Amino acid sequence: MTDAAQVRQAVSAVADPELRRPLGELDMVREVSVDGDVARVAIALTIVGCPAADRIERDVRGAAASVPGIDAVEVEVGVMTPDERAALVARIRGPRRSAFDADSLTRVIAVTSGKGGVGKSTLTANLAVALAGRGLAVGLIDADVHGFSIPALLGLVDADGRPPQPTRLDDLMLPPVAFGVKAISIGMFLPPDAPAAVAWRGPMLHRTISQFLTDVHFGDLDVLLIDMPPGTGDVAISVGQLLPHAEVLVVTTPQTAAAEVAVRSGLVARQTGQRVIGVIENMAAFTLPDGSVLDLFGSGGGAAVAASLSTDAITAVPLLGSVPLSPALRTGGDTGVPVVVGAPSDSAATAIGLVADALIAGRRSLAGRSLPVRPD
Known part of the structure; x- marks a missing residue:
């Protein structure tokens, strides 16, 4: 005879697709009983109208049916209940408000x-997907509030170009996931009938970035990428204040005029204590069908930016990659399928992959840093 404990064990191992944790760990499995070859399982979802309800029920049904004899x-x-949900949120959030403090193991x-x-x-976006494809846990914050495009x-x-709203657990938000990347953007919070535009000044921008860092549950990440707005305005200053330990990648084109402006963003990052770890040159030379x-x-813009930001041998800033102009890269942006997934053999995808490999190879050392562990 099949024991109810066997069914409970199988069902408890089913993962919540949003929280990415087993149902048993989340206390979502309630009564489990077995009557002959029939298993009865009661589960408790986190909220009414949970968008993952159908998938969870389907996975629970499949897990229970996989037990021999069922x-x-x-x-x-x-x-x-509200009290149960509050306890779950407190357990998920942990003792700290932000998972990206200076002693966090997440690389920002x-x-x-x-x-x-x-x-x-x-x-x-492509770099985030490339890193996720290499087995890293990746989060992505769209900090370009006025010109958000990450979704x-x-x-x-959806078909109307509207992003999905994150699932909320009280004041905790669960970011949608695409291509293995957990992403959040202000575009996900605009009312469906409102214009897709944001006209905010400094204080609102600062509050938005702060909430993205504290109220969005990314879980344990290896890397958090932040898509910054262009220039050196309010958001750059806010991110510098909130994440002074963050590393910075500077993007430029080969054009001299663009390169001269790109240097400024790196200089401002240093003023807030952040470290510039590399330059990426985009829209570089590409090869035509006839070989020309x-x-x-x-040409030369990326190298020029790297040289301008390299003040000495210790603070040398490398040119991590040169990404050529690519129709496939543009098409991937229009269709929502990043080129590193949709056309991995494309020259642009290859170049982005090399940048991802360089970032993985240059990950921060843990030497001299306190780790969030304690004796049992």
């Missing part, structure tokens, strides 16, 4: 540029 499964779906990388139109957001670049939009090379935006 031929039929009945699933009863309920909802946690802000991707910035001096001016708009250099493809910074496209590179950030569309990751395909997190077209330097549409000139």
